[in-house]
Amino acid sequence: MDYSASIAEVEESKTIAVSSKANKLIEKGEDIISFGAGEPDFPTPDFIKSAAVKAMDKGYTGYTSASGLPKLKKAVVDKFAKDYNFQYSPEEVIVCNGGKQVLFNGLKAILNKGDEVLIPKPYWVSYPEMVKLAGGKAVFVETKFENEYKLTAAELKKSLNKNTKAIILNSPSNPDGHFYSQRELEVLIDILRKEEIFIISDEIYDKLLYDGLEFKSIIELCPDLKDRILIVNGMSKTYSMTGWRVGFGYANQEWINNMAKIQSHTTSNVNTIAQYASAEALTNHDLADIVAERRTIYEKRRDLLAELLADIPYLKAIKPAGAFYFFIDISALFKQKIKGEEISDSLSFADLLLKNAKVAVVPGIAFGMDNFIRLSFALSEEKIEAGLLRIKKFVNDLN
Structure with a gap:
């Protein structure tokens, strides 16, 4: 059977693929720290959830x-x-x-x-x-x-x-x-x-x-x-x-x-x-107060990640002005190996990092730049600190 040629040209979302892979490992009991998800880790405000319940109770369905x-x-x-x-x-x-x-x-x-x-x-x-x-x-x-x-x-x-x-x-x-x-x-x-x-x-x-x-x-x-x-x-x-x-x-x-x-x-x-x-x-x-409070927390997390990142050799990034991501240049690590496996691009870096350090990141090829990885800071300070320590050890173990 022939399927649409135009659909064959479309690639699966690599951001979703990375999150799915990490989630499967987590379901198996693996201690994974994921910097992959592009979504806030804060819950939906209660008054919004209450409004949804009210709408259902009123039959607005x-x-x-x-x-x-x-x-x-x-x-x-x-x-x-x-x-x-x-x-x-x-x-x-x-x-x-x-x-x-x-x-x-x-x-x-x-x-x-x-x-x-x-x-x-x-x-x-x-x-x-x-x-x-x-x-x-x-x-x-x-x-x-x-x-x-x-x-x-x-x-x-x-x-x-x-x-x-x-x-x-x-x-x-x-x-x-x-x-x-x-x-x-x-x-x-x-x-x-x-x-x-x-x-x-x-x-x-x-x-x-x-x-x-x-x-x-x-x-x-x-x-x-x-x-x-x-x-x-x-x-x-x-x-x-x-x-x-x-x-x-x-x-x-x-x-x-x-x-x-x-x-x-x-x-x-x-x-x-x-x-x-x-x-x-x-x-x-x-709403404005809730957004402002959460923005302050994001900014604190951004500053923490920037500080920890500066202590890891070979990795380079511009401190983000907005959103909740760091885009990190990993090209200085290409051709280096860990346990005999070589880093050659962003996909291999992400795979080896997940395999050896239990840290999930998104390969930069998903965003058109294969020399990079993306880290989200929409996660707790404790996880950011633990995750960056694992990345630092991973980089130091390369040869």
């Missing part, structure tokens, strides 16, 4: 509009206007099954065969696969260590061509936590303003910034480009609701309508109970 519950869409646009001083209408917002579906629906709604999407490296693992699934071609843009892996004007200009249909920007970034300042974004916007291409801004980590940095949504800086911008956000990272699968897309009404059309024939609406709980979350006065 039927379908909603494919594009989202009106109550939630109003909460979404009101929260965005309050945070970023830009007013979308409810018709310019879609509620999807997580940020992933926002991204896919958004790409599917604009791409034709041969269209290219610019993706700066390193990139979140699913960007190129979504472009493939949507019928487009991912074009990767090389970035540099000295620029903290942020796209520059020169790199952007060099990458643009007649087939370029869109660009995906992610700030704060997964996997390395880089963050574009207002000035850095404005430089890129000046170039994009002259091009007839779509701009997809993944802002899922907008509330997870450190060192007093202030986030500005891209739409604040170029409201004149509203018709070409899709902003991606959701409940998963900031509010510890990864499993609830609630994401938001903000764009012009035509783009949103086309995304809703796709969704109506694939998944239909997001889980109704999760939508009611999300609406309660976004209108709750305690």
Whole structure:
């Protein structure tokens, strides 16, 4: 039997694969410390869970509009206007099954065969696969260590061509936590303003910034480009609701309508109970305090990991400005061995580290850079300390 050729080109998510492998070992009783998961280790706030129970008790368990519950869409646009001083209408917002579906629906709604999407490296693992699934071609843009892996004007200009249909920007970034300042974004916007291409801004980590940095949504800086911008956000990272699968897309009404059309024939609406709980979350006065408290804890963990990492030879990383990841250059360890097995790339490093040190990390090849590994610091200080000690011993045991 023949299956879809386009699906054969799509790779399984390596981040999920690593977590699955580590979880299987944990289920067998192995003492594994995992830095792999891209999700908060904090529980969903109690008042959000209570709102879900209340919704069920009231019988709110039927379908909603494919594009989202009106109550939630109003909460979404009101929260965005309050945070970023830009007013979308409810018709310019879609509620999807997580940020992933926002991204896919958004790409599917604009791409034709041969269209290219610019993706700066390193990139979140699913960007190129979504472009493939949507019928487009991912074009990767090389970035540099000295620029903290942020796209520059020169790199952007060099990458643009007649087939370029869109660009995906992610700030704060997964996997390395880089963050574009207002000035850095404005430089890129000046170039994009002259091009007839779509701009997809993944802002899922907008509330997870450190060192007093202030986030500005891209739409604040170029409201004149509203018709070409899709902003991606959701409940998963900031509010510890990864499993609830609630994401938001903000764009012009035509783009949103086309995304809703796709969704109506694939998944239909997001889980109704999760939508009611999300609406309660976004209108709750305690939410900002909870987010601020957890952000402080993340920042403390980041600083701890940076301090411990500095004491391990051969490993190099830029201290992240946001999100909850370190992207670590391991290239100095290539060709070194442990128990006769050689490190040749990020996959072999991750496999040998899990095998010999009982530590799970994500290989950098998942993010387009095979000289790196990604460590999440969405875990306790005790586990961070224990895990970094194991990594240090592993590196010292290489020969």
